[in-house]
Structure formats: structure tokens, C-alpha cells
Amino acid sequence: MRNIITVENISKRYQIGTSHQSTGQSLREALNEFIKRPINRLRNNGYEADNEIWALKDINFAVEQGETIGIIGSNGAGKSTLLKVLSRITEPTTGRIELFGRVGSLLEVGTGFHPELTGRENIFLNGAVMGMKRSEITQKFDEIVAFSEIERFIDTPVKRYSSGMYMRLAFAVAAHLSPEVLIVDEVLAVGDASFQKKCLGKMGDVANEGRTVLFVSHNMAAIQVLCKRVVWLQQGKIAGEGETETVVKNYLGEGAVAAPERVWDDAAVISGNDRVRLRRACVRPVNGSANDNITIRTAFTFEFEYWNFEPDVHLSLSLHLYNDRGVMVFASVPVREPTWHGKAFPAGLFRSVCQVPGDLLNDGLHRALLLIVKNESEVLLRMEDALIFEVFDSVERRGNWHGKWPGTVRPDLDWTTEYLDGDLQKGPR
Amino acid sequence: MDWPVDKSTTLLERAEIPEKSLRVPQLPDEPVSVVEASGAWVTANLSDLWMYRELLYFLTWRDLKVRYKQTVLGMAWALLQPLLMTMIFTIFLGRVVQVPSDNIPYPLFVYAGLLLWTFFSGAVTATGNSLVGNAPLITKVYFPRLIIPIAAITARLVDLGIAFLILAGMMIYYRAALTMQLLMVPPLVLLMVLLALGFGLWTSAVNVKYRDVGIALPVLIQLWMFASPVVYPLSLVPQRWQLAYSLNPVAGILEGFRSALFGKAFNWPTIILAAIFTLLLLVYATYAFRNRERVFADLI
Numbered sequence: 001m002r003n004i005i006t007v008e009n010i011s012k013r014y015q016i017g018t019s020h021q022s023t024g025q026s027l028r029e030a031l032n033e034f035i036k037r038p039i040n041r042l043r044n045n046g047y048e049a050d051n052e053i054w055a056l057k058d059i060n061f062a063v064e065q066g067e068t069i070g071i072i073g074s075n076g077a078g079k080s081t082l083l084k085v086l087s088r089i090t091e092p093t094t095g096r097i098e099l100f101g102r103v104g105s106l107l108e109v110g111t112g113f114h115p116e117l118t119g120r121e122n123i124f125l126n127g128a129v130m131g132m133k134r135s136e137i138t139q140k141f142d143e144i145v146a147f148s149e150i151e152r153f154i155d156t157p158v159k160r161y162s163s164g165m166y167m168r169l170a171f172a173v174a175a176h177l178s179p180e181v182l183i184v185d186e187v188l189a190v191g192d193a194s195f196q197k198k199c200l201g202k203m204g205d206v207a208n209e210g211r212t213v214l215f216v217s218h219n220m221a222a223i224q225v226l227c228k229r230v231v232w233l234q235q236g237k238i239a240g241e242g243e244t245e246t247v248v249k250n251y252l253g254e255g256a257v258a259a260p261e262r263v264w265d266d267a268a269v270i271s272g273n274d275r276v277r278l279r280r281a282c283v284r285p286v287n288g289s290a291n292d293n294i295t296i297r298t299a300f301t302f303e304f305e306y307w308n309f310e311p312d313v314h315l316s317l318s319l320h321l322y323n324d325r326g327v328m329v330f331a332s333v334p335v336r337e338p339t340w341h342g343k344a345f346p347a348g349l350f351r352s353v354c355q356v357p358g359d360l361l362n363d364g365l366h367r368a369l370l371l372i373v374k375n376e377s378e379v380l381l382r383m384e385d386a387l388i389f390e391v392f393d394s395v396e397r398r399g400n401w402h403g404k405w406p407g408t409v410r411p412d413l414d415w416t417t418e419y420l421d422g423d424l425q426k427g428p429r
Numbered sequence: 430m431d432w433p434v435d436k437s438t439t440l441l442e443r444a445e446i447p448e449k450s451l452r453v454p455q456l457p458d459e460p461v462s463v464v465e466a467s468g469a470w471v472t473a474n475l476s477d478l479w480m481y482r483e484l485l486y487f488l489t490w491r492d493l494k495v496r497y498k499q500t501v502l503g504m505a506w507a508l509l510q511p512l513l514m515t516m517i518f519t520i521f522l523g524r525v526v527q528v529p530s531d532n533i534p535y536p537l538f539v540y541a542g543l544l545l546w547t548f549f550s551g552a553v554t555a556t557g558n559s560l561v562g563n564a565p566l567i568t569k570v571y572f573p574r575l576i577i578p579i580a581a582i583t584a585r586l587v588d589l590g591i592a593f594l595i596l597a598g599m600m601i602y603y604r605a606a607l608t609m610q611l612l613m614v615p616p617l618v619l620l621m622v623l624l625a626l627g628f629g630l631w632t633s634a635v636n637v638k639y640r641d642v643g644i645a646l647p648v649l650i651q652l653w654m655f656a657s658p659v660v661y662p663l664s665l666v667p668q669r670w671q672l673a674y675s676l677n678p679v680a681g682i683l684e685g686f687r688s689a690l691f692g693k694a695f696n697w698p699t700i701i702l703a704a705i706f707t708l709l710l711l712v713y714a715t716y717a718f719r720n721r722e723r724v725f726a727d728l729i
Contacts, residue, residue: 002456014727065456084726088464088571091723097464100456103571114491116498121491128487129570131480 005063010095055081070227101180115159148172220326261290299358318371359412363393488580507588556629608692627710678703
């Protein structure tokens with residue numbers, strides 16, 4: 001099979017501090033900077049290098065036609081930048097990429113949707129944005145509508161859609177209308193289980209049609225199912241590339257330094273945005289501190305302290321726990337929380353505590369992902385690896401088995417055995 | 430010793446992915462596109478624009494659709510806007526102030542001016558803000574960025590076409606003579622379109638970085654209107670200032686447009702001057718736009 005994408009020596013440099021990434025710069029600021037720059041340069045002995053970061057550095061890899069390749073790495077490793085360069089949204093500083101097919105984009109599902117237009121109109125608009133011809137869109141139209149299950153609302157403006165309907169339509173459009181290369185960035189973070197399953201199935205189909213999928217996810221289970229090969233990025237460089245199982249194992253083993261307590265008191269460290277901000281997170285045994293060991297028997301608590309800057313919002317946390325193989329052990333939301341659940345949160349500092357019983361987790365490293373969600377729909381903050389902690393084994397419950405105990409969880413289940421009958425003549429012999 | 434587990438079991442079912450079929454399309458021999466840092470000199474990349482021509486159609490159509498969505502009168506606004514302006518100027522300038530109009534009925538005179546001017550000002554404003562207004566698209570999907578300002582112009586062209594219907598009606602009503610000079614109308618309108626495109630392209634690209642431009646634009650447009658023969662004739666300008674006045678390309682185009690409509694003698698020097706200015710601006714603006722295009726997604 002031939003390569004559809006070859007990436008050679010791609011690097012991307014960003015200026016930080018001096019240029020404003022998110023907002024336009026006003027003339028006054030530019031003039032200011034123009035005057036100050038020579039002075040700063042003198043002060044820094046002619047070096048301006050502190051203001052630069054290499055979001056990507058010397059990236060080389062190739063993707064075969066029809067391949068589903070995974071891109072993994074922690075936050076800030078350069079995954080999004082790589083996707084942006086690949087989909088020609090931003091230019092690389094150096095290097096060269098050859099594309100033998102059109103690249104669609106799923107950077108954020110539903111990007112090209114206009115709220116005032118109907119579902120039908122948006123399908124055509126979005127297809128055109130992705131570089132599809134009208135005939136190609138018409139051909140796929142019925143399939144898209146069927147996949148997204150919005151037949152009745154196809155002529156309703158999408159601003160009246162529920163978030164679920166919107167998501168389904170957006171994914172359907174992207175998956176059906178993407179040209180030869182489909183880029184999927186963490187779509188599985190949203191939507192219910194059955195929809196996620198459908199999405200994964202569709203991505204498999206896409207690959208079978210000979211289209212190529214670049215799949216970015218933190219969900220290692222999904223990566224392992226969909227991809228034979230992955231590229232692992234770390235601080236803008238390729239830290240590993242090859243067979244999924246090996247690379248994922250290395251990735252999950254990497255940086256596996258337990259962090260049972262984290263405090264973000266430095267405003268420069270990103271732990272939120274202008275709406276919510278994490279202040280502290282900690283996992284500790286019920287009657288202990290974060291320094292105490294948690295064994296498979298220990299009941300323990302998660303604590304999260306966070307600032308809410310927006311008054312009168314319904315906030316809810318969502319805690320996802322992953323084991324060392326990247327499998328989600330559980331997800332929990334405070335629906336039975338007695339005091340604040342369903343109430344409007346004023347601005348201020350909050351602490352939410354989650355109690356986890358003992359005899360639940362298996363041993364090994366666990367990672368907690370925390371979401372702070374507004375009105376049960378809008379994710380305000382997503383903190384990967386908010387906490388990383390080791391669950392230690394306990395000798396008491398092992399019996400005579402000394403190997404690694406398998407299983408995602410390790411509950412202490414009750415067993416009973418009864419002596420029913422002594423008459424062997426009743427047996428099946 | 431190993432625990433006897435089925436290693437293929439994960440949370441997601443492997444079985445959902447069907448067997449590979451052999452419907453794999455053939456890849457082209459040459460890359461469809463190459464991504465690399467562009468040099469200092471960039472061209473308009475017309476082949477890329479052509480590939481995305483359908484997007485131009487859809488963006489134009491979206492602009493029109495969204496602009497007149499949730500309005501009771503809808504597209505009728507494209508007629509009403511210049512008509513109401515014509516009424517206002519006819520009453521205040523035509524009747525009260527008695528501005529001369531080169532022996533053409535004032536309503537007809539001013540409508541002809543407003544027709545082109547409304548297009549120009551609308552197109553420049555829409556184009557200037559088009560990139561910033563489409564930031565979500567620009568930061569998420571690739572397509573030739575030139576499409577966005579061009580679509581803003583073509584959406585206004587539809588309005589212009591509708592407004593021309595009224596002009597035709599008025600010409601018949603006022604029994605304006607039809608001459609061969611009408612043949613100059615399309616080239617002059619084209620010149621106006623290109624001028625709006627050139628100016629709009631440049632403003633939209635600068636506006637991405639310096640938002641001041643978007644704020645200053647309406648003021649500038651207002652000023653420009655009074656510095657152009659929209660509601661008064663060029664002949665009203667004192668003779669010694671006429672040369673300087675004609676450096677304004679809009680003046681040359683508007684006067685030429687009226688001459689073509691009403692069968693007056695063309696003032697060729699001003700038209701040629703406007704044409705040269707427009708073409709130079711368009712070339713420079715395209716270059717400036719393409720040159721800044723690479724950083725749009727990082728700045729917007």
C-alpha cells in the first residue's frame with residue numbers, strides 16, 4: 001500500500017509573550033512593542049529565544065493509504081499543532097508534508113455549522129467547507145441523515161437542536177463527507193455510549209473504504225481497538241512510533257510518577273480558564289493524608305478544590321478513573337450530592353469530595369481525569385491526569401496466587417459453598 | 430505462571446470492525462498538495478481557488494440566507510435600502526437644498542449614484558470584517574482563505590443585481606434615452622467590484638491583526654461617500670480642485686457610470702486613472718493578503 005501522507009522534518013515555532021495568540025493586536029500595542037523590542041533585545045544580550053517555543057520539532061513519519069493511525073501524547077505534547085499543520089490550517093516553520101489526498105478535518109465537530117441554517121443546509125455548507133463537490137454531498141445525503149437519526153428535524157435550524165442531535169449530525173457529516181483523509185480529534189469525549197460505539201464502528205468502515213484515518217485520543221482502549229500503529233508525541237518530538245501495543249505501553253509507563261496531591265497556586269500554571277480554575281486536588285485514605293499508601297483494601301477520598309468565577313451556573317464534576325492499561329475503571333458524577341447538586345453556584349471557592357469504598361480497585365497505577373461541566377452539557381475544564389496514584393497490593397486477599405491479579409476491578413466478593421448430597425449414584429455417570 | 434485470561438477482551442468490541450474490503454481508490458502519482466513554509470513571494474494560487482469554487486457558491490448563499498433570516502421583508506430590503514435613501518436625498522438635497530444634477534431628474538441621478546455606492550460601501554464593510562467574522566472556520570478547516578472575502582463581495586453582487594431592476598424601471602419612467610454608451614455600464618460596474626475587492630481584501634487581512642481597522646472603517650466609508658460624487662455631480666466641485674478630486678477612483682467610476690447611463694460625454698482620463706489605480710490596488714492587496722494568510726490561524 002502506498003503512502004498517502006509523508007511528513008519530513010516538520011517543525012513549528014510559536015512566539016509567546018510578545019504576540020497575542022488569541023486576540024487581534026491593536027495598533028497601539030504594536031507601536032509599543034516596536035519601540036520596546038530593541039531595548040529588550042539589548043537587555044537580553046541580543047537573544048529573543050526565551051519568547052519562542054517549538055510546538056513541533058523534527059517530526060518525521062508516513063501514513064499508508066487505508067491505515068488508521070493513532071496519535072497519542074499528554075496535553076501540550078503538540079498533537080493539536082500537528083493536526084493543524086497536517087490539515088493546512090497553519091504553516092510549519094520548516095519541513096515538508098506531501099499529501100496524496102484531500103484532508104478533511106474534524107478538529108472540532110460541527111465547526112462549519114451555522115446556527116441559523118437548517119440541518120439540510122448545514123450538511124451542504126459543511127461538505128463544501130471540506131472541499132467536497134455538490135454531487136458527492138447529494139450522494140451521501142441520505143446516509144448522513146440516517147446515521148444522525150434526525151430525519152424529522154432536517155429542515156429545522158440547528159440552533160433549535162439538542163446538543164445530542166447536534167453532535168450526531170456533526171459527526172455524521174464529518175465521517176461521511178470527509179475526503180480521502182479523515183482527522184478525528186477526541187470526538188469520543190462526548191456523546192453517550194451507544195453513540196460512541198456507532199462512531200467507532202463508522203471509523204472502522206471509513207478505513208475499509210480505503211480512506212485514511214488519523215485518530216487522536218486519550219482513550220487508549222479506543223486507540224488499541226482502532227489503530228495498528230501509533231505515533232507518540234512528547235514535547236513536540238516523536239517519543240515512539242510503531243505497533244500500537246508496544247508504544248501505548250511505553251506511553252502509559254512514561255512519567256508514571258505518582259501525584260496523589262497537586263496544588264496550583266501559581267497563576268502562570270494553567271489549571272483553568274476565566275470561568276473555573278482548579279486550586280487543589282488530592283487523593284488520600286479516608287483517615288490519612290496524601291502521603292499514606294492506598295492499598296486495594298483502603299477506602300479513600302478524592303478532593304477537588306476549585307474556583308468558580310461565573311455566578312449562577314450549575315456546576316457538576318465528572319471524575320473518570322483509568323488504570324495503567326488505559327482502561328476506564330469508572331466514571332462518577334455527583335448526582336446524589338445532597339447540598340449543591342442542581343443548585344446555582346455563586347462565584348467562589350468550592351471543594352467537592354468523592355468517597356471511594358475499599359475493595360474496589362485492582363492494584364497498579366491509576367489516573368484520574370476531571371471534568372468540570374456547566375449545565376450538564378458544556379465542559380468548562382478538562383484536566384487530564386488531575387491525579388496519578390498507585391494502588392498497592394494487599395497480601396491478605398491473595399490466597400496462594402502470586403502473579404499479577406487480572407481484572408479491571410478487584411472487589412472482595414462473598415463466596416459460599418455448600419455440601420449438597422453424598423450420594424454419587426445421582427450423578428451423570 | 431500466567432493467569433489464564435482472554436487478552437483480546439477490552440471495553441470495546443473488536444468484532445465491530447468488518448473485514449477489509451478491496452474497494453481502495455487509486456492514489457495520484459503526484460501529491461495533491463504540499464505543505465511547507467511559503468517563501469516571501471506568493472501568488473494568488475488560482476488552481477486552488479478553482480478547486481473550491483463550490484465553497485464560494487455556498488458561502489455566498491449562506492451570507493444571503495443568514496442576512497435576511499428572521500426579517501419580515503427578506504430580500505425586499507435589497508430594493509428598499511437604496512429606494513429609501515433616494516427618497517431622503519431627493520427631499521433634502523434635491524428639493525430643499527436644490528443640488529444641481531446635470532439636467533437629469535434628481536431622483537434618477539441620485540439613485541444611480543446610490544446604487545453603486547451602496548454596493549461599494551456594503552461590500553467593503555462586509556469584506557473587511559469577513560475574516561474576523563469567520564474565525565471559527567479559519568482556525569479549524571483549511572480552504573483558500575481568499576474565498577471568504579470574495580464570497581462577501583458576491584453576496585452583495587446579488588443585491589446589486591436586484592437594485593438594477595429598479596434602475597431600469599426608473600429609466601423607463603423618466604424616459605431616459607437609451608444610447609450605445611450603455612455598453613460601458615458592465616465594464617464600469619466590474620471596475621467598481623474590483624475596487625471593492627481590492628480594498629476589502631487588504632482591509633480584511635490587516636483587520637485580523639489590527640482590529641482598529643474594523644472600527645475605523647465605517648467612519649472612513651462615511652467620509653468617502655461625501656468625497657465622491659454620489660449625491661451631487663462632479664461639476665459642482667470647483668474647477669481647480671477637480672484634478673485632485675478625480676484621484677479618488679470612486680469619483681471616476683461613478684461619473685463614468687452616470688455618463689454611460691444618461692448618454693453624456695465620458696471623462697476618459699478619470700476613468701483610466703481609476704482603472705489603473707484599481708488594478709494596482711488589487712494586485713497589491715492580493716499579494717498582501719496571501720502574504721499574511723499563513724499567520725491568520727495563529728492570530729485570529
